[in-house]
Amino acid sequence: MRRAAAALTAALVLAGALGGCGSVSTSAVSEPADFDVPLPVPPLAPSRVAPDGTRVFGLTARDGTTRFLPGVDTPTWGFDGDLLGPTLRASRGERVAVEVRNDLPEATTVHWHGMHLPAAMDGGPHQEIPPAGTWRPTWRVDQPAATLWYHPHPHGRTEEHVYRGLAGFFLVDDPAAPDVGLPATYGVDDVPVVVQDRDLQDDGTLDTDGRSEVGLLGSLVTANGVRGAHLPVTTQRVRLRLLNGSTARTYAFGLADGRALAQVASDGGLLPAPVAATRVQLSPGERAEVVVTLNPGETVRLRSYRPDLGRVAAGFAAGANDEFDVLELRAAARLAPSPEPASVLTTLPPLREADATVTRAFVLEGREINGRRMAMDRVDETVEVGATEVWEVRNDDLSPHNLHVHDVQFRVLDVDGAPPPPALAGAKDTVYLEPRRTYRLLMRFEDHADPATPYMYHCHLLLHEDEGLMGQFVVVEPGGTAALRPQAGGAHDHR
Numbered sequence: 001m002r003r004a005a006a007a008l009t010a011a012l013v014l015a016g017a018l019g020g021c022g023s024v025s026t027s028a029v030s031e032p033a034d035f036d037v038p039l040p041v042p043p044l045a046p047s048r049v050a051p052d053g054t055r056v057f058g059l060t061a062r063d064g065t066t067r068f069l070p071g072v073d074t075p076t077w078g079f080d081g082d083l084l085g086p087t088l089r090a091s092r093g094e095r096v097a098v099e100v101r102n103d104l105p106e107a108t109t110v111h112w113h114g115m116h117l118p119a120a121m122d123g124g125p126h127q128e129i130p131p132a133g134t135w136r137p138t139w140r141v142d143q144p145a146a147t148l149w150y151h152p153h154p155h156g157r158t159e160e161h162v163y164r165g166l167a168g169f170f171l172v173d174d175p176a177a178p179d180v181g182l183p184a185t186y187g188v189d190d191v192p193v194v195v196q197d198r199d200l201q202d203d204g205t206l207d208t209d210g211r212s213e214v215g216l217l218g219s220l221v222t223a224n225g226v227r228g229a230h231l232p233v234t235t236q237r238v239r240l241r242l243l244n245g246s247t248a249r250t251y252a253f254g255l256a257d258g259r260a261l262a263q264v265a266s267d268g269g270l271l272p273a274p275v276a277a278t279r280v281q282l283s284p285g286e287r288a289e290v291v292v293t294l295n296p297g298e299t300v301r302l303r304s305y306r307p308d309l310g311r312v313a314a315g316f317a318a319g320a321n322d323e324f325d326v327l328e329l330r331a332a333a334r335l336a337p338s339p340e341p342a343s344v345l346t347t348l349p350p351l352r353e354a355d356a357t358v359t360r361a362f363v364l365e366g367r368e369i370n371g372r373r374m375a376m377d378r379v380d381e382t383v384e385v386g387a388t389e390v391w392e393v394r395n396d397d398l399s400p401h402n403l404h405v406h407d408v409q410f411r412v413l414d415v416d417g418a419p420p421p422p423a424l425a426g427a428k429d430t431v432y433l434e435p436r437r438t439y440r441l442l443m444r445f446e447d448h449a450d451p452a453t454p455y456m457y458h459c460h461l462l463l464h465e466d467e468g469l470m471g472q473f474v475v476v477e478p479g480g481t482a483a484l485r486p487q488a489g490g491a492h493d494h495r
Contacts, residue, residue: 030219041192050097059079059098061110061129062081072204076164078165089173096141100135113149114149116409117137119407119450122406125456145174147265147267148287150169151245155376162245169192193243198218198220231329247463253281253303256302261292262291263277266427272425272426281432283431285402297332303323307320310435351411359391360391361391362392362471381457382476383473393439395433398436406456410431411427411442454472454484456472
């Protein structure tokens with residue numbers, strides 16, 4: 001499969017050189033002939049409640065094997081299994097702890113992507129777990145209901161660790177939130193779906209060398225680790241919690257028959273109101289919850305259409321020409337009734353631009369932010385606890401980037417001065433950055449001051465992150481200064 005993909009890539013490059021990127025129309029993704037494998041639903045992780053009331057989970061990172069293709073065993077990594085990991089689930093207000101063990105042959109970390117928590121518990125590159133080592137972060141869940149996820153974040157090695165299979169969902173519930181009519185039975189009408197792409201060598205091993213400028217764009221696309229999966233649907237409506245778990249590829253999800261689906265949530269939780277959409281575009285790390293309405297006995301596929309990457313150069317090399325089916329939804333002959341989602345889903349917590357006291361500018365170019373590559377021993381920004389800030393972010397390249405900010409959920413104020421589209425009206429922690437456009441992001445740093453331990457902000461195209469497109473910030477008490485603990489080494493390229 002890798003040789004075929006390499007040949008196709010060469011053909012695309014030649015076609016682009018001869019006729020320009022607009023003349024290339026061939027998708028580089030290989031679709032399965034049939035969608036005959038039931039979609040595996042990640043199991044809910046078991047937990048216990050400690051005497052002090054803390055809900056305790058356990059995770060073990062380990063190696064294993066996975067059959068992406070019939071009869072071919074591929075070495076992979078997973079949490080508590082061969083690939084991916086179980087779904088952790090906790091409620092707002094609960095104190096949680098996760099006992100993580102690393103049974104891999106190299107150091108890794110576990111980052112709680114989208115979670116508001118202390119920097120020392122964040123699982124970034126400063127919290128490495130050595131082989132045979134353990135780590136026990138603990139924190140109080142304090143944010144609205146949302147679809148979050150966890151994945152490794154080792155400095156210079158994040159792309160490969162995620163690509164090998166280390167990822168899982170972390171769902172936050174809010175028992176105090178009103179019922180707004182969304183499907184809510186886990187694994188039945190409320191289903192998490194992580195979409196990823198990979199490539200295999202001829203011997204079945206994962207190809208880790210076939211990178212384009214954006215990173216690894218695989219020809220084999222999976223949903224929850226399975227190529228050609230179908231979801232049996234037994235209710236009139238089904239809620240899909242979509243996660244782009246790929247390292248580089250952007251997806252534009254829609255139904256293959258062209259009907260609209262209803263987007264009800266983004267990274268940080270519910271949107272103010274449902275958004276009818278024929279396309280829901282997610283760059284790496286982004287999430288969206290969508291509700292699909294089905295008729296008895298029908299079959300429809302979830303498709304990834306050509307993503308709109310903006311004014312990128314040679315977009316075909318970034319996946320802009322790729323479209324393919326991802327998952328088949330098979331409705332039963334009789335469907336249990338489902339309520340229609342409410343017209344108002346949530347009222348977002350107050351966050352006003354007028355309260356912002358600091359504006360920061362960030363320019364992403366090459367593998368640098370504001371002219372500097374990531375260094376573990378350097379604090380790039382110091383933020384005061386309680387501050388509301390505006391971050392003005394610009395991608396100055398003609399290739400795709402996005403931005404993920406740890407700890408906070410931000411609001412997109414505007415894009416080049418214009419209001420954001422409805423899909424960006426909610427709480428976000430990751431946003432796609434079209435080339436040569438300025439995104440203004442509004443965020444508030446509520447608590448968790450720690451001058452010695454940084455959070456990250458970075459491009460979530462993981463090759464870019466690994467090669468230096470990342471910075472560090474600390475949150476301090478008013479008037480405080482950063483006091484970062486000494487670190488061995490600085491920025492490095494793992495290749």
